[in-house]
Amino acid sequence: MKQVVWFAIFNYMGTAIGIVSSLLIYPKDLEFQGIARYIDGISGLLYPIMVFGASQSLIKFYPALNERMQKQLFNYSLVSVGVVSLIVLAGLGIYINFAGDEYNQYLYYAYPIAVSLAFVEVFKKQLQDLQKIAVPTLFEKILPKIALPVAFLLVIYNIADRNSALWVMLAGYLLILLLTTFYLFSHYKPGFNYRFKTLFGEISRKEYFRYSMYSLAGSLGSVLAFRIDNIIIPNMISLSANGVFGIGAILASTLQIPAVGMFALYSPVISNHLRNGNFKDLEIKYKEIARLLFFIGAILYSCIFLGVEDLFHLMPDYNKLKDTIPIIEILGFSVLINMATGFNGEIITYSKYFRFNLIAVLILIVLNVSLNIWFINAGYGIVGVAYASFIAMTLFNISKLLFIYKKFRLLPFDKSFAKMGLVFLISGLVVYFLPDTESHLINLVYKTGLSLIINCIAIYKLRLVYQVNIWADKALGYMSGK
DSSP states (O other): OHHHHHHHHHHHHHHHHHHHHHHHTGGGGHHHHHHHHHHHHHHHHHHHHHHTTHHHHHHHHGGGSOHHHHHHHHHHHHHHHHHHHHHHHHHHHHHHHHOOOTTGGGHHHHHHHHHHHHHHHHHHHHHHHTTOOHHHHHHHHHHHHHHHHHHHHHHHTTSSOHHHHHHHHHHHHHHHHHHHHHHHHHHOOOOOOOOOTTHHHHSOHHHHHHHHHHHHHHHHHHHHHHSTHHHHHHHHTOHHHHHHHHHHHHHHHGGGHHHHHHHHHHHHHHHHHHHHTOHHHHHHHHHHHHHHHHHHHHHHHHHHHHHHHHHHHTSTTHHHHGGGHHHHHHHHHHHHHHHHTOSHHHHHHTSTTTHHHHHHHHHHHHHHHHHHHHHHHTTOHHHHHHHHHHHHHHHHHHHHHHHHHHHHOOOSOOHHHHHHHHHHHHHHHHHHTSOOOSOHHHHHHHHHHHHHHHHHHHHHHHTOOHHHHHHHHHHHHHHTTO
């Protein structure tokens, strides 16, 4: 349990650093932010190829092996990543020689970052088997969030040029690899036996590679579906536009932090209900968590929608931050819809229909890329990219909802959900059209504060979210001394 608590703390710390950097540091050089996002996008595309499903296969086949074979499997995973990384390097060399891409220079930073991420991914899975996830999470979530702002500050204060600063960003990832390697091998001694014939006498080589290919397709599909804008925007608009979009995406993604923890907490419960065919309790939990997540997401989104303009006016770089406002609002609403649909992805993943997720992601890739290209060519710029992501993600969630309803006759929505949506809509409109004062600080405090008070009281009085009433009753009882 201690590992889980520290895991959550380090995640929130990384997010907090990212938010502060997005508001105060990244707007000072949007083009450099665009370059950093482009490198991140390329490395994010390359490293799942290098892993080639080895990390997921390590988790899947590990429990069925004895200790000696487990070490063999780990060693095989390392060899696999190393060999595929060399093949990818050869492919990049050919591409650079024959393609006259103006951004080719950034591949020299993206490749070693991708190699670091690939090996760290395998090391993390091994540490997960050892029940030691907190420390590698500290390395992964904190170090890059420190290295990138440091690189920015070096450029902003003319201490280093952009290329030198990018080496600082790269050094952050290499440090993650170094520290994770040291931490793993201080707790785990796999030896150096690289004769794998005995390993594949224990597990089917065909099954291993089939599962690895499936995992690769899923990982690569997720990258193409959810992070393709990192690559599309620089190539079709500009690096500065990529920087603006990146700041908006970082701030919008903060909405989903509670959902990530909730999904992790309830995943074993969902899996257990599905395994036992307990669909009645699954439906209750499905609706219950969907209402809770929608409540949390709508509270946060209301505050963002009503207060982001005034908040940015209080920042030193308002003129640069203002272009991120529509991005935050559109992507934030997309996150809200994702939260409102509950753990539909988890229900599919832990059921016998898990392959549908891959099909849905592949459809999402085609839809997202085609919509991105259409909106950009139509002149909508990065706002069009945000709309493309919103439309694709909404249809993605609808497809999962329909699939779950068809297979399990389950939906996360009920009358309480509809009432809650109406409460947030009415309160949002009322507060939005209230008169502004001459002070952005007063506007920020009174509008977001009023929205919080109205929504929380209304949801509590109408008893629309079970957990909210439990928490509120406990808090009121504590304050009254009962």
